[in-house]
Amino acid sequence: MPTSECFARVPPFPDQVPTVELQRVELSKLLSGDEAESEALFEACTGLGFFLLDLRGCAEGQGLLKETEAGFDVSREFYALSDEEKSKFPLLPSNLGYKPIGGTKIEDGRPDRCEIYSLPTDDLVGLAPPIRNPPPFEKSRPLLTSCAKHLHSVATTILTHLSAHLGLPPRTLSSMHALTERSPSNLRFLHMPPQRASAAQTSLMGHTDNGSVTVLFNVVGGLQVLDGTNGWRYVRPEPGHAVINLGDSMVQLTGGVVRSNMHRVVPAPGAQSESPRFSIAYVLKPPYACRMERLKGEGIPRGEEEEEEKEKVGTYEEFHAKKSKGIREGKNLVGSRGGKKTEKKVDVRVNEVMA
Ligand SMILES: O=C(O)CCC(=O)C(=O)O
Ligand SMILES: [Fe+2]
Numbered sequence: 001m002p003t004s005e006c007f008a009r010v011p012p013f014p015d016q017v018p019t020v021e022l023q024r025v026e027l028s029k030l031l032s033g034d035e036a037e038s039e040a041l042f043e044a045c046t047g048l049g050f051f052l053l054d055l056r057g058c059a060e061g062q063g064l065l066k067e068t069e070a071g072f073d074v075s076r077e078f079y080a081l082s083d084e085e086k087s088k089f090p091l092l093p094s095n096l097g098y099k100p101i102g103g104t105k106i107e108d109g110r111p112d113r114c115e116i117y118s119l120p121t122d123d124l125v126g127l128a129p130p131i132r133n134p135p136p137f138e139k140s141r142p143l144l145t146s147c148a149k150h151l152h153s154v155a156t157t158i159l160t161h162l163s164a165h166l167g168l169p170p171r172t173l174s175s176m177h178a179l180t181e182r183s184p185s186n187l188r189f190l191h192m193p194p195q196r197a198s199a200a201q202t203s204l205m206g207h208t209d210n211g212s213v214t215v216l217f218n219v220v221g222g223l224q225v226l227d228g229t230n231g232w233r234y235v236r237p238e239p240g241h242a243v244i245n246l247g248d249s250m251v252q253l254t255g256g257v258v259r260s261n262m263h264r265v266v267p268a269p270g271a272q273s274e275s276p277r278f279s280i281a282y283v284l285k286p287p288y289a290c291r292m293e294r295l296k297g298e299g300i301p302r303g304e305e306e307e308e309e310k311e312k313v314g315t316y317e318e319f320h321a322k323k324s325k326g327i328r329e330g331k332n333l334v335g336s337r338g339g340k341k342t343e344k345k346v347d348v349r350v351n352e353v354m355a
Contacts, residue, residue: 004239006069006219013221013236014270020225020233022050024241028057030157041158042165049246049259050225053154053215056240064154065240067147068217068280074143075189075278077136078117086115089134094184095324096120097131101193106205113203114192114265121185124148128182148187151282152179155213158244166254167298173253177212181287184320185211192222192277195267203277204265209247210323211285216243218279220272226262234269248323249286249316255294255301288317 023044029037044051055061078086089098096118102111119137122128124145137144159173177183192203203222216223223243224232235243248260267273286292292313294306 006072007237007239010220010275011271013234013268013272017269018230018233019236020048020050020227020230022048022052022235022243024052024054025244026054026057027061027154027157028054030161031058031060038161038164041161045162045246045250045258047259048225048227049261050235050263051244052238052241053158053244054241060150060153061240064147064150064242067143067150070140070143071147071189071280072217072219072278074136074140075117075191075280078134078189079115079191079276079278081134081136086117086134089117089132092131094120094320096184096186098134104205106202110201112205113195113201114190116188116190118186118188119144119148121148121152121179121187122182124187125179127179144187148282149179151187151215152177152185152284154215154242155282155284158213162250162254162258163297166257166295166300168295168300172295172297173212176290177284177286181289183285183287183290183316185285186283188281188283190265190277190279190281192265192267194274194276197273200267200273202264202266206262206264208260208262209245209283210249210320211247211283212250212253213284214245214247215282215284216245216279217281218243218277220268220275220277222265222268222272222277223279224264224266232264232266247283247285249292249319252292252319253286253295255303255306257300285320286316288315288320290316292316292319 023040025037025041025044030041055065086098087100091097091099099116101113101115104112106112119133120128120131123130125148156174156177159177160170163170163173218237221234221237223235225235227233245263246258246260250258251260268275268277294300294309
């Protein structure tokens, strides 16, 4: 999450709410090849599937914090536009573009309370003909392109460490996600307006991400992770850190070694509930053409179901389309195995924590 100056502008996250204990990993140490840090990363990826990445200890991280901070200003400018202006940029295939409030459903079928603008990475880095984005984004193209490239590099650094622990040649996962092939990866700007306490509801439904790695920045709380039998727990926003989580495609490619955990956004707790909530996420996804077959590495299990899987497996484009359709229809939401086929299904409606 951005620097402490950003945090000073909103009331503090309260101490009295149940939070999840996330592993902290330092980007500077990952970049210098620190083995203990790499081990901690792998533990978090195979455990909860979420961790905090400290960006403060190196120039790469500090630069990214500054860029995302500027990104929050771009987001505020966009969300200050009228609904009429925003709706001139409707959702494109692959869920890119503008999703208005109520565009998806929450667990109980009610409309969500979250609006999202997703900019395709392909467009930002020149892999695809540019789409027409709203003026606040268009006039900040150089910033957003630079930000997307730096976020992409953070996400692939994480994938390089994962490759090592999975017994894959070091560049297997990062070259699979290179910025040379078209994919539905995107830089997304989310906005959740404050809700009336008497009618407060989930803002963004419980879901697992369907990409590979998500790098998330927020200042106001509200993100919750499903923490095993503890149920939903808030993630406390921390200055100078990004929240990292793995998505379904990594579960598929690793035969279930890593976890794509359920998470959702509810109204911010305590005094923060009056503040509008902005977040920025970089969602790294495999290329459309990538075959979603289990990779071969010493750390990746082989099993009977693999043969069965091979017959069903297709491209990431197909994998992605199936999940996106489910989300639009409000399906696939009340149960999760945390991305692991071996896990017991958990009802995501358990232990509602709505402060
Ligand atoms: O806004 C957040 O904190 C989470 C957003 C999220 O889960 C997503 O964009 O997939
Ligand atoms: Fe998500």
